[in-house]
Amino acid sequence: MRVFNAILAALAMLPAAARAQESTAAIAMLQKALPPCALNCMVELIPRSTCDLTNTTCICTNAPLNEQLGICVLGGCTVPESLVMKNVSLTMCGAEVRDNTDLPYYIAIVGSAVTTFFVFLRLFLVFMPGGKRPGWEDGLIVLCLALCLVPGGLSGPFKENGLGRDLWYLKPEQITNILRFYFIGEIAYLQGMGILKIAILLFLLAIFPDKTFRKSVYVTIGLCVAYCITFLVATIFQCTPVSYSWTQWDSLHEGTCNNIHLQAWMSAIINIVLDVIVMVLPLRQILNLKMNWKKKASVLSMFLVGTVVLVVSIVRLQSLIQFSNSTNISWDYVPSSYWSILELDIGIICACMPSVRGLILRYFPKALSTRMTKGSHGYSNGLGSDNKFSRNRAPSGLSKSDFIPLVNVHTTEGGIRRELDA
Template structure:
């Protein structure tokens, strides 16, 4: 038994208190830093940034429900609980499903919009829109099923006092988790083709791939959560559901964190530049016509659908000196600089918040 601020819990429940508290700090910090990174670049927030804030609110709701579940019998054997406590657990589980079902598609929509913005080529735009349609269909299908899994709805948490019927819960949540894992894998491989088409050195290509495959963390969590869902026993659901409850919160919170990580590179560069200044080294860019501003505030570039220039809304055209045949443009993605050869002209971009 362990003593917490809210009472005396067994080992399983204490694990939930500690891990869930860490998740709250991580998710809130990630979104705060994401917004700060945009400010460092002097950029407005993009649609995906606003979606990350919405996803954070939904993830925090899942965290709050996980905390509340400790007082609804999670981590206790069901035969030791009162009928009222079991009813409270059932309502808690129902609400957590609805928030989790909404949080994950919002996170994924944020990621897809991010991909579409930094890889604005026809094939990627088509793929991203197809994924968005799939996410919308997935959400409507599973959220509708989750809401009406019992008829009447309140029979879900009042089975002993009302008459009604419900779908088989465990197969439903396993199907939901399995299809969610499929979308995780899809988002993981979606940008791979565009990354490996870039004409950049192998070390940079590998580094860039690592940035875009951080979602493997969420895929792993989805697999672990799926395993825990399969292990749920209807005969002692409040005990057997303990870790699937916890992994639900882990998946939603770390989903928010992972979706924010690529956008935090301006902060990494800020820390790096400060270290360089302390060591007496210059953080200026080479004298090749590029900016001498610190790297964390330099304007990024966004590839146009046209192959001969880099574009941005409301920007002005500037010509580089040198060969009239081609120029080298640095398109920043995080702390990795991709050098893309293009023809004739460059427009400074203020609309893209992701650098390489």
């Protein structure tokens, strides 16, 4: 593009007669900067306008001419050639070169680091001496972290290939790479969100013994499993061949695709519905706890912090709708990319909050010291428990290993004791 600008500048300095004599030579030199189809459009249309080839200002401000050039290029050039032409024309006209590559990169890096720290705290509660007995939910949280680190790890390649820059400034291979990374990251995101909900639901099974409630939880787990399987298959095979998901942009490859944008909207909407179900399920159980309103509000606030995930899910859906109409995917995908990462990060952090509370109760018992019971079942409020603690009586039909009562954990000189209301 610098060659092109240098040519125009040199031509502009020549007398009018000399310009006419040098036009043929200039056009020959421009062949190095423009694809033949685009050059033909310029050579054909510019002389018909009120501009000449050396008048950059006239060319850039002549709206009818630019509209005709756009139609000509779209009709006679491939997509990659059209992008080269747009790059040349915008560079010639001094358009701003936008760069937003840092924002999604740093959000992914910081989010991954903070999420890893919270998962580490959760695992510390499990593996420390006298800690909480590990459960399936802990393993699923670790799996969620691994899936979360996939888009986090791709943030570097995304940045290197130009995510956050305008499409016409990128090389064809960079555009293909961005779409390939998007394909991988979308699979990791969908599976991570589904598995995260299952982990939270398994945690609810461990602390609430009500039979009707548990049946509702099992049904919701089934819905989450169906969500994971359905959208895993639908995403992998959204195009035939699979590689067409990241090569279709140039219109040079053959293949077919489902309505990818509709599929993304459906997955986002179902994800939001499942978020609402998971958030609402424990509310009745918590409200039935016999405690004063301040203590009840404290426990509710820990569960309702999941509303942040719900809000992020809605914002992400909005960004997906805007992205569906994009012709500048490397720029317009930025909001969808970081909202997807933030949604999964915040969800994992919320799932780890009860464990963080358990650690605070273990080492700073006065900070969260409360006493509460739930009438007929006689359990109290802590969120950490292990097989060394005495357990409340589990409801009939459930083994003791299936039931983790809410207890207060306190440290004493003699070790660990559980404080229950008399």
